[in-house]
Amino acid sequence: MLGDVAVLALEGSHAFELGIFCEVFGIDRSDGALPVYDFALVSATGDSVPTRHGFDVRTPYGLDRLSSADLICIPAYDPGVRQPEGLADELRAAVERGARVLSICTGAFLLGEAGLLDGRRCTTHWRYTEELARRYPRARVESDVLYVDEDPVVTGAGTAAGIDTCLHLVRKEHGSAVANAIARRMVAPPHREGGQRQYRERPQPREGTGSLSPLLAWIEAHLDQDLSVDSMARHAHLSPRTFARRFLQETGTTPGQWLTAQRVLLAQHHLETTDDPITTIARRTGFGTVDNLRHHFTRRLGITPQGYRRTFRPPHQQS
Known part of the structure; x- marks a missing residue:
């Protein structure tokens, strides 16, 4: 420890x-x-x-x-x-x-x-x-x-x-x-995956109205929904191509990779803090099915959702 x-x-x-x-x-x-x-x-x-x-x-x-x-x-x-x-x-x-x-x-x-x-x-x-x-x-x-x-x-x-x-x-x-x-x-971001790209010399994203921060906050609040790149682009009032380019500039990763990472992070939170069945967590995190959740969760963290719950949940909360 x-x-x-x-x-x-x-x-x-x-x-x-x-x-x-x-x-x-x-x-x-x-x-x-x-x-x-x-x-x-x-x-x-x-x-x-x-x-x-x-x-x-x-x-x-x-x-x-x-x-x-x-x-x-x-x-x-x-x-x-x-x-x-x-x-x-x-x-x-x-x-x-x-x-x-x-x-x-x-x-x-x-x-x-x-x-x-x-x-x-x-x-x-x-x-x-x-x-x-x-x-x-x-x-x-x-x-x-x-x-x-x-x-x-x-x-x-x-x-x-x-x-x-x-x-x-x-x-x-x-x-x-x-x-x-x-x-x-x-006052720091709670989680960025290790595999995310480093920020190198590239055009800087515009400040103020050009920032995607409001959109990212909206996505984090709606992770259970069916979110495609096209739907996220529409919400940002951008074409899919412009949206993808600006997203990479501001976050260092693609919309799809970022979305999956946020859903895995939310699944981690549910696994640590609730007794919810894996089927419920899969639905609430936007993965839909247990198989889909298990695939992405294991691919990113090297452990199954069930294994993560056993390993990382505080002992006094385990049944």
Whole structure:
């Protein structure tokens, strides 16, 4: 169970990615009945570490603190900055004893240095995927996804995708209700699938009246209905072709893929929080039939709806 979290403050760390770990795992949210982690900020010296932004971060713990962590988090840093000897050994030892490691952006390079990406799928910011693959040819680098979970090694893409990566792990450990509650506290989207495309350099969607946000909210409220691309386009007052192009620009995925993802997410919520039969959940989520629900659910999550309910529903709610 995820309880003890250690975050590495590396020389040249990026403050935003470092802050993501502190925000998700380092804040006491017990007032909202949310998990509280035994959180530690760690450095090689147990003292202050210079970030890439010109200020130092003071850490109360040295590398010996990693020995008890259930999760070790690695922020983005300059891969050209040589990290202390022994750090790679500490990471390997942690994984061997059963801990997880989670990197954001270029933090994946440290995992590669430790040999923890060998034979595993992984990702980093799209600007660095080719370099990651060149340096660590045994890694199976995926260049255009938000995050990859190859338990016990979890790698996330750049910046905002780090939030998605952390919330994914929270969801995996504590369920969607906890992950969604933390996301609301952070004013962040509750769930983006790891396979969703990273946002690359492309024309930016227009603000204001051009935004599809109202449509997305409407779709989320009507997932039980028969929603085709044509019907969604009509609701947005756009041609299907224009709608599909703008949808990809704003969400990084296609309308069909996004719709299926939202329906799976809603099914997860029902499976965790209700005793509804699978047939009822299939109807309420817009999949229609149990077979259709099982197909899409298993394809995306690698587990059947029934198996998910047994695994992720809080024990006190199981009959």
